[in-house]
Amino acid sequence: MDIRFTDCSVRFGERVALQPLTLTITERRVGIIGLNGSGKTTFARLINGLVKPSAGSVTVNGLDTVKDERAVLSEAGFIFQNPQHQLIMPVVADDIGFGLKNRGLKGEEIDKRTQAVLSRFGVEHLARRRVHELSGGETQLIAMASVVVTDPKILILDEPTNQLDLRNRRRVADTIATLDEDTLVITHDLPLVENVERLLLFHEGRLAADGAPQETIRHYHEIAGC
Numbered sequence: 001m002d003i004r005f006t007d008c009s010v011r012f013g014e015r016v017a018l019q020p021l022t023l024t025i026t027e028r029r030v031g032i033i034g035l036n037g038s039g040k041t042t043f044a045r046l047i048n049g050l051v052k053p054s055a056g057s058v059t060v061n062g063l064d065t066v067k068d069e070r071a072v073l074s075e076a077g078f079i080f081q082n083p084q085h086q087l088i089m090p091v092v093a094d095d096i097g098f099g100l101k102n103r104g105l106k107g108e109e110i111d112k113r114t115q116a117v118l119s120r121f122g123v124e125h126l127a128r129r130r131v132h133e134l135s136g137g138e139t140q141l142i143a144m145a146s147v148v149v150t151d152p153k154i155l156i157l158d159e160p161t162n163q164l165d166l167r168n169r170r171r172v173a174d175t176i177a178t179l180d181e182d183t184l185v186i187t188h189d190l191p192l193v194e195n196v197e198r199l200l201l202f203h204e205g206r207l208a209a210d211g212a213p214q215e216t217i218r219h220y221h222e223i224a225g226c
């Protein structure tokens with residue numbers, strides 16, 4: 001991936017959520033950590049244009065998140081903190097097909113791609129299940145599948161193991177580790193980012209550490225005071 005922040009800052013009214021930031025990310029596996037309210041989600045949402053810079057700019061694989069808004073949305077898929085809000089159709093297979101239909105694909109191709117992604121995530125058996133009856137781990141996997149099926153080059157996962165039990169956490173973590181797409185993972189679950197190539201730490205809207213996971217995690221403990 002090639003993500004470039006140039007003097008990018010974000011304000012929500014009087015509140016500064018991100019202080020001016022200049023940064024280039026080219027690694028394939030990147031993690032983002034920090035205390036609650038430190039600016040992680042704001043940073044991640046800037047990357048697929050869900051949040052726009054108040055000043056400065058962000059480009060993703062050469063596309064500007066403001067000028068090339070639609071193209072950026074296809075380039076970088078976002079899996080939300082509460083994935084159940086992301087599932088729109090009542091039945092799993094229809095939900096996965098929904099994004100493909102929106103992109104103009106036809107029935108047979110939609111079915112083929114839906115089957116392929118369900119099998120890639122090991123959840124073919126969930127195809128006809130109702131989305132609101134899925135467990136937390138299943139919901140997370142289906143939300144990931146419904147974004148992956150649209151072929152984004154970059155996946156942004158916002159707290160993907162939040163509220164999962166140990167078994168589902170492991171399942172989701174293993175799935176993330178084997179994704180072909182470049183990934184940015186925001187998390188409070190530190191083992192999930194222990195092996196990323198680059199780990200960013202945000203604190204009070206600033207990038208407070210940026211480097212190898214162990215070093216960044218050490219800074220995080222200092223900031224958290226524990």
Ligand SMILES: Nc1ncnc2c1ncn2[C@@H]1O[C@H](COP(=O)(O)OP(=O)(O)OP(=O)(O)O)[C@@H](O)[C@H]1O
Nearest residue numbers: 012015016017034035036037038039040041042043
């Ligand atoms: N849409 C918004 N309107 C106003 N303030 C916002 C908005 N989104 C975020 N903020 C504020 O910006 C700051 C950074 O929020 P952000 O969601 O980026 O933090 P975070 O590090 O992801 O937090 P958490 O770990 O709790 O999810 C917070 O003070 C938050 O209240």
